[in-house]
Amino acid sequence: MSHQHQEKVSYWALLKNGVIKENTIFRLVISLCPAIAVTNSVRNGFLLGSAVLFVQAMVNSTVALLRNFIHPRIRIPIFMLIISGWVTVVDMLMAAYARAAYKEIGLYIQIIVAFASILARAEVFASKNKVGASFFDGLGSGLGFLVALVIISFFRELLGKGTLVGVTIVPVKPMLIMILPAGGFLVTGLLMGFFNWIDMRFYGGKGAGGAGGH
């Protein structure tokens, strides 16, 4: 993966890269833990995805701002400090203004600190690029995560509860397993297979791991 020639890359291309070519969940296959833990309803998936989107964009911008002052030898601890700073901001904002949602997924908000995807973007991209590009890379990566979570939770909520964002869609008996962890693995795996198939069939790709590398 080389982003050394990023000067020529447009912001739009960076966004697209984060959402499609290097999608955190379906292409890089990292940060799967939250993707399975919180996606039993579209609302939770969307909330966590938005939180990650915000943290990712802010972390990338901050790291890019400070990239000339961070000594390469201690860059990882510095990145972690920056990430935990921004996660604390989101955590406190949510605790103050979205109590109900915070009670449900508050734990996972704090765990964003440990998401591989965020550290990965800071290390791979933001520490070597300008602020604008890094911001859009973070935006794209976060957006890709958000989209993946919404897609997974869409199928899990529809099949497991028969509802979408709380509104009943399918009045028949739902498949309970889909909102249990086992269903999360099933849905994520099948979707990954589906996107691999699309990639191989229409774009001549090699499947997950072939596009990005981790």
Add this chain to the structure above:
Amino acid sequence: MAVAKKEQELLVTVSPHIRSDETVSRIMWTVSLSLLPAFVLGVYFFGPKAVYVTALCIIGSLFSEWLVQKMTGKEVTLSDGSAFLTGLLLGMNMPASAPFYIPLVSSFVAVAITKQLFGGIGYNIFNPALVGRAFALITWPRAMTSWIEPTAAFVGLDAKTTATPLGLLKEGGMQKLLEVFGDKTSLYMDLLLGHRAGSLGETSVIALLIGGAFLLYKRYITWHIPFSFLTTVAVLAWVFGGKGGLFTGDPLLHLLSGGLMLGAIFMATDYVTCPSTRTGQVVFGIGCGLLTILIRLKAGYPEGVMFAILLMNCFAPMIDRNLKSKVFGLKKEAQK
């Protein structure tokens, strides 16, 4: 001339040198045939609904196999009987009262996801029929555990629901069980013949034993897995199964009830998902027995055969790796 003669004298070919008439499809259809007695008794006790549920399972399995093989551009191999057997086994693991969508969805999970997505016949990690049933049990727990009371054939259109012997044992102990079945002798007789609530093909122990004996005689299965499985269950049930302390349990009750016979004879012995060495198979059987008793006596579910076999399926490759058969003609160090 001379060269040609020499070649004839020293004809070297690669193995296999001995070929038999056995084919995959022949084995599959024979195993299906050996399930027939248990199925017939299931129909006798649970009525036409048993045929309906099993037929849906078989249709679902065949359709899923056809669909995935068509979609992936593979050769369609419906006639090898493996999808039919999976459907039949799945059907025999269902309560006869299951609503129509349960057999259809779980047979799709069994064949399309558990078998075909892992590479088709011979490549699956888990027993397809059991995964299908586990999926159904977790997804529709109420429907999958409402058992109809067995009636002597074709009268029970609106049959009563009741608990399985193991369910009764879990809730009310031996006392409750004897209240329902009368005395111990009639309890054992009912369990042996299959006159009890349960999945439609698991109840009749005697019919399953006949099928198992046929498979043993045809040498399609060996005694290793069923024997070690059943012995472990019996011994552990005897030691730990009683309320009055150690060595007071009832091994016969545990052997005759639940899906143990169906599991030990037809499910655990699946060629693909069990270890391939004889020692490994004994270890596999003991593991299955251990987990079954653990779940039956200590866990929330009344029956544990299904989860026990699925868990041991995970261990089959590990067992195989650690209990390799000896390689002849190599020095000791070279074998490692």
